[in-house]
Amino acid sequence: MSDAWLPQALADHFLSLEKHRVDETLHNLPDDSGGRLILHLRSNDEREDFLLDLWRGGINLKKGRYQNRARKTIILARLDFEGAPHRNPDDKEIPCPHLHVYREGYGDKWAYPLPAIFSDVDDKWKLLRDFMDYCNIVRPPLFNRGLFS
Numbered sequence: 157m158s159d160a161w162l163p164q165a166l167a168d169h170f171l172s173l174e175k176h177r178v179d180e181t182l183h184n185l186p187d188d189s190g191g192r193l194i195l196h197l198r199s200n201d202e203r204e205d206f207l208l209d210l211w212r213g214g215i216n217l218k219k220g221r222y223q224n225r226a227r228k229t230i231i232l233a234r235l236d237f238e239g240a241p242h243r244n245p246d247d248k249e250i251p252c253p254h255l256h257v258y259r260e261g262y263g264d265k266w267a268y269p270l271p272a273i274f275s276d277v278d279d280k281w282k283l284l285r286d287f288m289d290y291c292n293i294v295r296p297p298l299f300n301r302g303l304f305s
Contacts, residue, residue, distance in 0.1 A: 160229045164260035170226040171233060171258070174200040175208075180218035182273075184300050185219075185284075186212035193299045205230075210284070217231065222284055224291040231264040233257050235287050237277060242267035253277050255290075 162170070175197040190212050197206040197224055202209075206226055213219030218238035226232050236242070237253040244250060244266050254267040273290055276282045281301060288296045 160227065161260065161263065162226070162230055162258070164258075165231065167226070167258040167260065169231060170204065170206070170225055170230075171205060171224070172292055174295075175206050175224075175291065175293045182295060182298045182300050197297075202204060208291075208297065217281060220280065222287040224287075224293070231256065231258060233287075233291055234264055235270075235274075235283070236267070237280070237283065251253070253283075284291045 176199075177237040178196045178198050183193060183195060190210075193210040195208040195210070197208055198204070199206070204226065205228075206224060207228065209221070209223040209225065211223070220237050221234060221239075222233040224232045227290050234256040234258070235253065239252045241249045241251045242254055242256075245262060250267040250269060253270055255270055255274075256264040258264060259266050270277065273288075274283060274286045276286075285296075
């Protein structure tokens with residue numbers, strides 16, 4: 157996590173803003189060989205830019221992360237899957253998969269069990285779509301799924 161911070165109300169506002177792809181590029185998703193993809197998004201009024209990070213592990217091929225950032229460095233939400241449990245600042249352990257949501261004063265250091273919107277954690281394509289819904293990405297980037305599963 158970076159040292160950058162936002163007031164909680166602004167972070168909540170950013171997460172709730174409608175986000176749209178910036179172009180019609182067809183992107184290849186990171187597949188079972190690993191990799192990272194960073195995609196640009198923009199608010200409906202074009203006043204705020206966001207990033208959608210998609211990461212798949214290279215050693216643990218099932219491990220991955222979907223992340224939505226504001227102001228380049230502020231992690232608004234991050235979904236970790238097929239990885240280790242996360243230990244929160246209160247010493248409570250949260251099993252994987254889990255969701256990190258920005259918390260003022262802590263950034264992304266708190267994880268939570270997945271809310272009900274995440275309906276199928278075994279289907280990584282559905283998991284990505286659910287994450288984009290959670291982050292209010294209403295006009296998502298275009299994807300060539302390829303071997304992504």
